[in-house]
Amino acid sequence: MLRKNEQNKTTKGQVEVPEEYVLRDELTWLPGEDNVLIRLLKESMNKVEVAYIATYPPTECGIATFTRDVVTSVAKYTPFSSHMVVAVKREQEIEPYERIVHYQIPRDDLPSYAAAAKFLNQSSVDVVSLQHEFGIFGGPDGAYVLDLVEKLEKPVAVTLHTVLHDPSPGQRDVMMKLAELVDMFVVMVRTGRRILMDNYGIDPRKITIIQHGVPNVHRVSSMSVKRALGMADRQILSTFGLINRGKGIEFAIEALPGIIEKHPNVVYLVLGETHPGVRSFEGETYRNSLLETIDRLNLHDYVRFNNRFLSIDELVRYLCATDVYITPYLNRDQIVSGTLAYALGCGKAIVSTPYLYAEEVLSDGRGALVDFRSPDAIANAVNALLGNPAEKEAMESLAYKYGRRTAWFNIGVDYLDLFHRLLMRRKRRAQVEAAPTEQVGTSS
Numbered sequence: 001m002l003r004k005n006e007q008n009k010t011t012k013g014q015v016e017v018p019e020e021y022v023l024r025d026e027l028t029w030l031p032g033e034d035n036v037l038i039r040l041l042k043e044s045m046n047k048v049e050v051a052y053i054a055t056y057p058p059t060e061c062g063i064a065t066f067t068r069d070v071v072t073s074v075a076k077y078t079p080f081s082s083h084m085v086v087a088v089k090r091e092q093e094i095e096p097y098e099r100i101v102h103y104q105i106p107r108d109d110l111p112s113y114a115a116a117a118k119f120l121n122q123s124s125v126d127v128v129s130l131q132h133e134f135g136i137f138g139g140p141d142g143a144y145v146l147d148l149v150e151k152l153e154k155p156v157a158v159t160l161h162t163v164l165h166d167p168s169p170g171q172r173d174v175m176m177k178l179a180e181l182v183d184m185f186v187v188m189v190r191t192g193r194r195i196l197m198d199n200y201g202i203d204p205r206k207i208t209i210i211q212h213g214v215p216n217v218h219r220v221s222s223m224s225v226k227r228a229l230g231m232a233d234r235q236i237l238s239t240f241g242l243i244n245r246g247k248g249i250e251f252a253i254e255a256l257p258g259i260i261e262k263h264p265n266v267v268y269l270v271l272g273e274t275h276p277g278v279r280s281f282e283g284e285t286y287r288n289s290l291l292e293t294i295d296r297l298n299l300h301d302y303v304r305f306n307n308r309f310l311s312i313d314e315l316v317r318y319l320c321a322t323d324v325y326i327t328p329y330l331n332r333d334q335i336v337s338g339t340l341a342y343a344l345g346c347g348k349a350i351v352s353t354p355y356l357y358a359e360e361v362l363s364d365g366r367g368a369l370v371d372f373r374s375p376d377a378i379a380n381a382v383n384a385l386l387g388n389p390a391e392k393e394a395m396e397s398l399a400y401k402y403g404r405r406t407a408w409f410n411i412g413v414d415y416l417d418l419f420h421r422l423l424m425r426r427k428r429r430a431q432v433e434a435a436p437t438e439q440v441g442t443s444s
Contacts, residue, residue: 047081048419050074051120053105053148054131056087058095060276060309062242062338063131063161069213070129070159071100073412074419084125086116088136108138110147117151127419128154132178133161134171135277141170149181155422159186159210163195163335165356175200183422188212189360192335208418212338213411214345215316219400225321235263235386238322240271240315241339245286248328248353251375253293256302258379263386268326271306271318319346323392324382327352330372334358345407347400349392351381366398 052071055064067085075083084102089095091106103119105112120128130149138144149156158178164171179185179200185207187193193209196202226232237259239249249270259266273279274287287307294303310318319325325343327350334355341361343350350367352358362369368385370377385392 047126048078048416048423049081049124049126050083050129050419051086051102051123051125051127051154052083052129052131053086053116054088055136056085056097056101058097059087059089059093060242060273061136063133063136065312066161066212066338067131069408070411070415073213073408074415076409077412077416082124084123086120105148107136108144110138110144113138113144113148114151117148121151121153125154127422128152128156129415129419130156130158130182131161132158134174141168141174143170143174146174146177146181149178155426156182157184157186157418157422158182159188160192160196161336163187163192163333165195165199165333172200179206182206183425184208184418186210186418188336189357191356191360195335210411210414210418211406212336212341213408214341214403214406215312216407216409217316217320217346219347219396220320222321222323225317229317229321231267231321234265234267235323236267236269236321237324237326237382238269238271238318239326239328239339240269240310240318240342242272242275242309243270243287244275246330246334248330248373249290250293251373252326252328252378253290253299253303254297254375255378255382256299257297258376259382259386260302262383266302266386268303269306269318269322270303271310271315273307273309315342316346319343319348322346322348324348324385325350326378326382327358328378329353329355329358331355332372341403341406344399345403347396347403349385349395350399351378351385361402364398365395366402367395 052067054067055061057064057068071083071085083100085100086103086105087095087097087101088105088107091108097104103116105116130145132142132145134142136142167175179202183206185196185202187196187207187209188211190209193204193207196207197204222236223232226234226236237252239247239252241247243249252268256266256268270290274284287305294300319342322343325348327337327340327343329337330353332355335357337355337357340350340352340358344361344366350362352362352367352369353372354369358367358369361367368381370381385395
């Protein structure tokens, strides 16, 4: 029987949502997956302790949130195991981490990477899960991470949040050295696997696909959530995530006049704060340019900002109220988008530019792809969905069906299965190396 997630209580300033709209955290037994799950549950009786190396909340970035979700989903299946996080942080930061963070690496302090490897080697950890994106580690192209990985004596799986089609020489060098050192790369779509094989020559046996996880959300009508948000009379478009120039939000804003002409009750929600790294470099220059575009087009009644790093519950609440979700991103090579994954998980109609991740996950009718930097294309796609409820409903159903497979309780099974496979592989290798070689005698 489903129950309400007790953590979804409202606090001051939050919108109260009826019980049927809150996040659900129960297991769903999906057809065909019982055998894998039962086997892993039995294996979990034998401890498997995992160390996760990444940014971690309260650091405000998508990888930090992703890491916490992986940790939580795997821990649900390993009640007798202890897990730890090695958090990468900027040197000047003092973060009030949870107790699961056992070690901290100041991003730009090279000796800390080798010290972290020594700490993990001396710990009871069985396997290491490292989240990789060039910008979260110190050194040229994040090369300091190599000092850590090459000294680790534990099996290492690296989840790649960036897979560049045309890397710089430094980025390629880091990737090729990682490929030599680690046991497995994890990518989130088939396209990432193909790029690693074709552009980097990495052995396909060293690459596995585990999709981006999403909250376990029951599909609901948007109207009740709109009422709770005070927007029952509006058709809601939305984009969320850490704001930066690569999001292409200006093109969605410029598309609004063409949408308003046919659907005058629309409102576009831009949800999320400016990326902290962008803010430290250029302040709110990009957000201010968006405000100038709104002024120029006289769209004050049609665009609303929520300039905060939103909790998962808040994001899901806004997504449940959304009629069309838009990702007008500009980088063709973007191989992962947590925001798009969440929109799929909530069963939303989606309009997106065709970056690599969107091209794959929105295929087969799960979304509408439009040209880069084209307000007209965005307007036409949104109008087609809002003007055709049957087509919109069909897209939403396909998106939700796809998203169910990627709910975090399923992704936790995938990661746990990977960790067990790496441990078994390492044990078999050790047994082979320890086995005595036969002595071949010579006859006289």
